[in-house]
Amino acid sequence: MSNNNVPRVAVGVLYSQEDRDTALSVTSAKETGHDFIILPITHSDYKRFLFDKVEDNKEKRLMEEWRNGKPFLKNDLIIQNNEHVDYLVGKISDWIDLDSSNHQVRTNSEIALNQQFSWAAHLGLTAIFVPTPTNSFLNYARSLNKILGNSTYTHIWMRIPIINEDTPYSNDIEMWEKWNKFRTFCENHHKLSIALELSVNLPDDVYLERWFAEPIKAVILPTKIFLTNVKGYPVLSKKHQGFVKKLMKYKPSFVVFDDMTSKHQDVGFAAYQEYVRHINRTMPEPNQIEQFGNGYQDFLQSPLQPLMDNLESSTYEIFEKDPVKYALYEKAVYYALLDRVALESNEITVIMVVGAGRGPLVTRSIKAAEKANRKVRIYAVEKNPNAFVILQNMKSEVWGDKVTIVFGDMRKWKAPEKADILVSELLGSFGDNELSPECLDGAQKYLKPDGISIPSSYRTFISPLSSSKLYNEVSAYKDLVHFETPYVVMFQSVTELAKPQEIWQFEHPNGSFVIDEEENPVNNYHNTRYSKVTFNITNSGILHGIAGYFESVLYKDVTMSILPATHSEGMFSWFPIFFPLKVPIYITSNSTLNIYFWRLTSSKKVWYEWCVDASLTVGSETKSYGSSNIQNVGGRSSWIGL
């Protein structure tokens, strides 16, 4: 079945023959339905400048003139002008050898690299395709890093074969390790991306998944990886299809690489790109969460502070579109009402919705009471004056006398009676990060001693996360504050290095604190937390930060979760939270990673601090090899106002 909602995928072509005529190549690439072509910038003859042994004086002079910056000869260039510039990706010559042991070859390679880049940038090519790093690549990394530093808008696509096919299987990890080292040498530059080249045999899923955390801008499909269907057309194996579909979510460009092994000449070269487009068209429809989150993937958002700030109308409107959250709350209130009073009793149950916003939980509480056939009296408490205007409208137009609306801070309100059920939704992606514990500590004084809080508890979970994309987004701010701030993010280009684990929980009502004469807590120390969790890291990876999630019990077995394993299906009110690390840490396979987290408080604010420590055990000896500093000390960079 075809899905018309998926955006068109860009499919380009790369030919193996080097010396092509640009105009002819562009025409044939267009005729075969491609969106772009990767073309060598220079002719193979240009390689003459690499030769270390120049015999006669004339040649020596020519070489030195070239080294001193003499322009290209017209015939040295394949891409000779900017006529097709929007259709081209420039390819740097494969034969440059920046790590040659020969001084002349090494030096001339760098000159050739710079000259090709400079020409490509001058023409305005937006992407440059560069060769795969060989076994030693430090000088290549240094040279490219220098270019990256000067590049204004040209992106680099580095050709990375997923497997080194000369030594398949044993080297599944090797290419990732090589890439990882290279980009580390290049300071994780955001313009350095991968053109991932698929192989006939793909490695195991754990090795495939690690690429999802990497900046893949292009995926190369050599013609040799295609099989043939009954009609003679090229198709991919199930495993390749599955991987390609996953990669499509990241919206890379695809490149058909004509490796001269085509078994499908009868059906024409266009068949490869048509097949890639066919896979794209038959991608499943995005689910509700994907539709809602479209455009937000990997986008850093500041967590809301609904206590300190007044939320905007559009924010409430987004909450209210969630098809699942309110249904879960209605279910929880329904079961709480059933448990609270017997059907035959005429008793009125008092429900207080605290932090009512524009009233959706009030409406759902009324619905739950109707379903349960119970009588209720409802109070709606809200401190946002703008949302309170909507509550007034709702009361006069919809709810009537059944609901009393109260403007003010739930912690200070003097309620005229006590509640049987206290309903609130003050949760953030990290559970307690919108200060639900502090607000409900203040509100529970008007809950009957045997009253019910919905939610009754929430637990916070963390996991170690690899994502060069998110790391680059944070580091683009170039300051400490952004590295010590959590972000709400719809994860896409990420890999979890281990499954999430719980760090702490909160329960309501909470009988564990001392109250003053106003029945408020005398301080907030009972809401501080400290936790250390240990993760066993099986496969190596780069730790860029920590992912956070919550799971909440609304009432008995009615639960609400954003934890991947138990996520409430179709609920999109919360994306996970991301706590970055200032310096990424390379975690070797079979390491132990300890993550330390604190929830801390003063009289005015609450904040989190976090740090990590990686160690490796060999025999009976455990050695720590990588740790972060403690981030956000004293809430110096990020905090939540009380």
Ligand SMILES: C[S@@+](CC[C@H](N)C(=O)[O-])C[C@H]1O[C@@H](n2cnc3c(N)ncnc32)[C@H](O)[C@@H]1O
């Ligand atoms: C996350 S919103 C939820 C709103 C609404 N219940 C819903 O589900 O759409 C939290 C609401 O609680 C309100 N709020 C937060 N702290 C409060 C406090 N201490 N007293 C009263 N309202 C508060 C905020 O203004 C906001 O409207």
